[in-house]
């Protein structure tokens with residue numbers, strides 16, 4: 233919720249914040265960063281994950297992901313973010329606002345048959 237305030241969201245006016253918990257206990261956070269070329273937008277979840285990789289390298293293991301937004305509406309990770317979560321957290325639990333209130337789901341529930349090389 234704290235980093236959500238740093239979002240660059242002039243187009244959607246929808247600020248999102250995400251936090252990831254790693255197996256080593258570290259927590260990283262991220263916000264969405266939009267662009268005038270809309271497709272270049274980076275979601276809060278990927279910002280958090282890429283920040284962790286930049287800081288610690290690629291051997292991170294994501295245990296949990298939490299995502300929130302400033303509209304208080306349902307917001308689960310988009311398809312692209314699910315695939316990126318799966319890359320670093322094939323056993324991760326994802327916490328988000330579902331259609332009927334707060335939800336938690338295993339990443340494999342959100343992304344069946346996700347793609348991995350190993």
Ligand code: THU
Pocket residue numbers: 241244246248263264265266273274275276277299307308309310313
């Ligand atoms: N967004 C996220 O950052 N995470 C989500 O889980 C859903 C959507 C962002 C992308 C874009 O900046 C804005 O929300 C509207 O789609």
